[in-house]
C-alpha cells in the first residue's frame with residue numbers, strides 16, 4: 001500500500017482551486033487514483049480537461065469504455081495537449097476510468113511510440129495533423145502562466161515522469177510518490 005502514499009508538493013503558484021467542471025469520474029468504486037485526488041483535489045480526468053480547455057473551451061474529457069480507443073492531441077490550438085505533462089495526466093485518467101480491478105489492477109500502460117501517436121490528430125503517424133515535437137517535462141512559459149492563472153494544480157511529479165521512447169508505465173506509479 002505504501003506506493004499509494006503520496007508526498008508531493010505542487011507548484012506554489014497553483015494552490016487556488018477553481019471548481020471542477022464535469023469530467024468523467026473514475027471507475028465506480030475505484031480508489032487506485034485516490035492518492036492523486038487527495039493531493040490535487042480532483043481526478044486526473046478533470047485536470048486533463050481543464051488543461052486542454054485553456055486551448056479549446058469546448059474540450060471535455062471523454063468517457064472511455066475499457067480497452068476502447070482513447071483520444072489524441074487534436075485541438076486546433078494544440079499547445080495544451082502537445083506536451084508530456086498532458087500526456088501523463090491523460091494516462092492517469094485512463095487508469096482511473098479503466099480501474100475495474102481496483103488496487104489489484106496491474107494498471108494500463110502505453111508502449112513505445114504511444115506518445116508520438118498521440119501527437120497526431122488521428123492517432124496514426126503521417127495521418128492528419130502533427131502537433132509537433134511538443135514540450136517534454138516542461139510547458140511553454142505562456143501556457144504555464146495560464147495554468148497558474150486558472151488555478152490548475154499540476155503536481156511536480158508530472159514534470160518528472162517521462163520515457164524518451166514515448167511509452168508510459170503504470171507500474172512505475174511508485175516513482176511518482178517519491179519524486
Ligand SMILES: *[C@@H]1O[C@H](CO)[C@@H](O)[C@H](O)[C@H]1NC(C)=O
Nearest residue numbers: 024025026027028029030031
Ligand atoms: C456504484 O457502485 C455502488 C456499489 O457497488 C452502486 O450502489 C452504485 O449504483 C454504482 N453506481 C453506478 C453509477 O454504477
Ligand SMILES: *[C@@H]1O[C@H](CO)[C@@H](O)[C@H](O)[C@H]1NC(C)=O
Nearest residue numbers: 055056057058059075076077
Ligand atoms: C467550440 O464550439 C463553438 C460552437 O460550436 C465553435 O464555433 C468553435 O469553433 C469551437 N471551438 C473549437 C476550438 O473547436
Ligand SMILES: *[C@@H]1O[C@H](CO)[C@@H](O)[C@H](O)[C@H]1NC(C)=O
Nearest residue numbers: 115133134135136164165166
Ligand atoms: C519529446 O519526446 C518525444 C517522444 O520521445 C519526441 O518524439 C520529441 O521529439 C521530444 N520533443 C522534444 C521537443 O524534444
